[in-house]
Amino acid sequence: MTQTYDAIVIGAGVMGASIAFHLAERGLKTAILERRTAASGATGYSSGLVRMHYDLAVEAELTFKSHKNYFSNWRERVGGECGFQHTSFLKIVKREYEDKLRGNVANQQRIGINTSVISADEARKLFPDLATDDFDFVAYEPDSGYADATLTTNSFIDGAKRNGATLIQNCEVTAIHTAGGRVAGVSSDKGEFAAPIVVNAAGRWAKHVASLAGVEPRS
Ligand SMILES: Cc1cc2nc3c(=O)[nH]c(=O)nc-3n(C[C@H](O)[C@H](O)[C@H](O)COP(=O)(O)OP(=O)(O)OC[C@H]3O[C@@H](n4cnc5c(N)ncnc54)[C@H](O)[C@@H]3O)c2cc1C
Structure with a gap:
């Protein structure tokens, strides 16, 4: 039937x-x-990364909205659990890509994402075990983390x-x-x-x- x-x-x-x-x-x-x-x-x-740093603005905007409306508000919006763990997120690139990283972060800030470029010293203060020999600056998203896919x-x-x-x-x-x-x-x-x-x-x-x-x- x-x-x-x-x-x-x-x-x-x-x-x-x-x-x-x-x-x-x-x-x-x-x-x-x-x-x-x-x-x-x-x-x-999937390791279930919940981050908003993407090269393409449209992807960054989509993940910003899904973070704001879903992952940080899961129980009310969807119900149940998604296992979101708030760890923050660093995007590390080689020194030659630092300008591109700054450009991406500026675009993401325009969207409304809480992100900034911080120095390797500042990153080490946040994450003392981080090896920082290969970079001077890093993008830092304090609100990101991972969920259980x-x-x-x-x-x-x-x-x-x-x-x-x-x-x-x-x-x-x-x-x-x-x-x-x-x-x-x-x-x-x-x-x-x-x-x-x-x-x-x-x-x-x-x-x-x-x-x-x-x-x-x-x-
Ligand atoms: C919390 C979370 C965070 C994530 N973060 C990132 C990230 O930071 N970056 C990133 O790139 N990606 C991320 N992802 C995406 C992830 O890496 C995968 O790309 C995504 O989960 C794939 O989902 P899907 O539903 O498209 O495919 P799948 O999970 O592969 O599902 C497809 C399903 O279709 C079924 N199927 C196939 N053929 C048939 C058929 N003929 N009939 C019936 N069923 C069929 C399969 O069995 C399968 O279960 C994230 C995902 C989650 C859940």
């Missing part, structure tokens, strides 16, 4: 879990179909479930069906699923999953 949903998310890594959380929060009846178990892909191997994922999934979502594990999507130029559902080794929205959150398997819908990457 075909099961019908408003949205199907393929993959229960942190991306699929977060997408399902937000879809369910908006009232969509959502199913997450996972080939193995939640966080069994790249997510489960698996806990983060499961927490998103639990939040999605509280809004009516379903997680189906050991369920590999084997075909994506279209009708009239639109997606219509999927076949899996646990049966047929119909939905007008199918989200490919299959991480490094995304290319293969996209090919199931006849979508090939542009060369």
